[in-house]
Every structure is written in structure tokens, then in C-alpha cells.
Amino acid sequence: MKRTGKGMIPFWDYIGIEETLLEKGYAELKITIQPQLLQGRGTVHGGVIATLIDAAVGSAVRSSLxxxxxxxxxxxxxxxxxxxxxxxxxxxxxxxxxxxxxAVGEVKIEDSSGKLVALGSATYMIFSAKKA
Structure with missing residues (x-):
């Protein structure tokens, strides 16, 4: 199973996404809330949440490749x-x-107190390497 690590996905490193659990068809990711991830009202920017959904489904998909x-x-x-x-x-x-x-995946995002922040889903296209 392919794993990510520091430097494997530079954007994840940049915003602080960490893959904490990866099993076949399942993934858990964590992001620490930092000031640069907030919007004007002091809550996490919606784009960060959308990115986290995409990344989480991507990890679950990757675990099946x-x-x-x-x-x-x-x-x-x-x-x-x-x-x-x-x-x-x-x-x-x-x-x-x-x-x-x-591949289609579903995601629940919770805050540090366990409250639901977002629900999401993503569809991924699977590509096979062409034989030479």
C-alpha cells in the first residue's frame, strides 16, 4: 500500500494535513487549526475543509490502488x-x-470536541498504466 510522508504531498505539508490512519478503503486525516487557515470571522476557511475532504477520499482511494x-x-x-x-x-x-x-468516497469532518463540521463526498477516476 502506498503511503504518504513528509514531502510526498508538498501541499499537505504546507497547510498541515497529516494522515493518521490508512487501511484498505478507509483513511483518517488530521489538520491542526492555525491562524493562516482561518477566514475573517476566525473559523476555518471553507476551502480548507473542502481540501481536507478531497485529501481524505484521495487517501482512501489510494489505499485501494x-x-x-x-x-x-x-x-x-x-x-x-x-x-x-x-x-x-x-x-x-x-x-x-x-x-x-x-471510486466514490464519503467523509465526516469533526472538530476537536467531536462535533460534526462537514460532510462530503468525492469521485475519483482510476487510471491504469498502459503497457508498452
């Missing part, structure tokens, strides 16, 4: 339920479908 496969986001859906506040956010993602060319 063979060495000859890769994947890319083709659709993303976010439902914001409450402001992102506290010390950190945790995204828990499960694959609900893994076909030959498409």
Missing part, C-alpha cells in the same frame, strides 16, 4: 454543518464504491 494504478478527483461535494473551531479537525473517509474506473 495497485502499483499500476493512479487516481484523480473528478467531482467533489461539501455540506458545511457548523463552523470549524477548536484545536484541530479530523476527517474520516470510507470508500462507498470502488469500480474499475471510478
Amino acid at each position: 495497485s502499483e499500476a494504478e493512479s487516481a484523480s478527483t473528478v467531482e467533489l461535494k461539501v455540506n458545511y454543518t457548523r463552523p470549524g473551531i477548536g484545536e484541530y479537525l479530523v476527517a474520516k473517509s470510507t470508500l462507498s464504491h470502488r469500480g474499475k474506473t471510478l
Whole structure:
């Protein structure tokens, strides 16, 4: 199973996303809330939450890929339920479908007190390496 690490996804490093658990078809990611991630009212910017949803589904998808496969986001859906506040956010993602060319995952994002901040889903296209 392919793993991420420091430097594997530079954007994750830049905003502070950490992959804390990865199992086949399941991933948990954590992001510590820092001032640079906030919008004008002092809560986590919606774009950060959307990024966390995309990243969490991406990890769950990656856990299902063979060495000859890769994947890319083709659709993303976010439902914001409450402001992102506290010390950190945790995204828990499960694959609900893994076909030959498409994978669909669902995500719940909770704050550090366990309150639901957002629900999301994403669809990924699966690519197979072409044989020479």
C-alpha cells in the first residue's frame, strides 16, 4: 500500500494535513487549526475543509490502488454543518464504491470536541498504466 510522508504531498505539508490512519478503503486525516487557515470571522476557511475532504477520499482511494494504478478527483461535494473551531479537525473517509474506473468516497469532518463540521463526498477516476 502506498503511503504518504513528509514531502510526498508538498501541499499537505504546507497547510498541515497529516494522515493518521490508512487501511484498505478507509483513511483518517488530521489538520491542526492555525491562524493562516482561518477566514475573517476566525473559523476555518471553507476551502480548507473542502481540501481536507478531497485529501481524505484521495487517501482512501489510494489505499485501494495497485502499483499500476493512479487516481484523480473528478467531482467533489461539501455540506458545511457548523463552523470549524477548536484545536484541530479530523476527517474520516470510507470508500462507498470502488469500480474499475471510478471510486466514490464519503467523509465526516469533526472538530476537536467531536462535533460534526462537514460532510462530503468525492469521485475519483482510476487510471491504469498502459503497457508498452
